Amino acid sequence: MNQLNNFTKGIIKENPVLVLVLGTCPTLATSTNVTSALGMGAAATVVLLCSNIVISALRKVIPDKVRIPCYIVLIAGFVTMVQMLVKAFAPALDQSLGIYLPLIVVNCIILGRAEMFANKNKVLDSAVDALGMGAGFTLALGLMATIREVFGSGTFMGIEIPVLVDNHVSILTMAPGGFFVFGLLIAIINKFSSNKPKKTEFGCAGCPSAEICNKRACGEKEEA
């Protein structure tokens, strides 16, 4: 039961993209079509799963003071492995993800989960948490990509949709459309999530650097 909770919270209650608002860069950049969005989601999930398991297993070994650099090295290692696998077995995906594949290293979701969950919990819990968060990330990306691809280019995973293909709104697949669809989705979730919509702000809560900057950079606290 507990494991099930761990898994589902990543998909709905603490969805990394739509509720915690982490990992916005790859979300906006790779959601122009469904295929690359799902590829991005899968790649990030694999990295997240590996890094969560290893960091959780090493949580008593890694000294607290140098934990962030250790996490970054581990994550970069797994990203390199995924990068090589994708290059070898799915070159088309490598082309469409381009620079965003190596940039999984600096995806806040992965460092954030390491910092908030994996270094405090057992290996199995961390693995389940990683799968849930990865599924949440992939679903959110897929949802956004579906909207952008179906209405923006009139196709779904490359298959043409009869009426929409002649009447597509191509701006949705470009940069402004990305911001707009993302804003709209968060607004819809705000509307239906609870009786009184809580004010979603781009929060320091989920930011892995929050501890270092003491929330000064975002203006939440006045500079001392």
Place this chain on the structure above:
Amino acid sequence: MTKLIIILLSAVFINNYVLSRFLGICPFLGVSKKLNSATGMSLAVIFVMMIATAVTWPIQMYLLNPNNLGYLQTIVFILVIAALVQLVEIVLKRYIPSLHKSLGVYLPLITTNCAVLGVTILNIDEGYTFVEAMVNSLGSGLGFFLAMVMFSGVRSKLEGADIPKAFQGLPITLVAASITSLSFMGFGGVIENLFA
């Protein structure tokens, strides 16, 4: 010379890091609330981008490529950037305390900023020479600066606006970002034709 100008201008306006490449969205949305912090953050980003390129480009060309270690790019670059940011912070604190006071807060945030790692990797991918890579980093940094400052102006206008409840906070910020990015699309094709 013309090529350098084209690289600089297209990095600032056409391939703007934030508004068309979607790199560095976190600071763009998080730190743009006030003009002061937006300027501080972008100056720190320009600074770190230039230094990071100056260090990573020679590493890739003279250390990794001759030894067939190109696949280590991601690990090496992120480590170099992380170490560099720490070093810059220590040096600034010791020798230029006034600059450290205004930029210091933003430096640790930059380690995990995808724009900095992005610019160093893109410089290699595009096959730029050292000078071209430096110009590209400067342009990317300036583009980031321009987007941040413009957007903090847009956001200060949003403060007083009457916004539907569901759109308050992040959603309206994203819609505003969408319109700001629309204005940058107008630059497409202008720069190349200017020098054609």
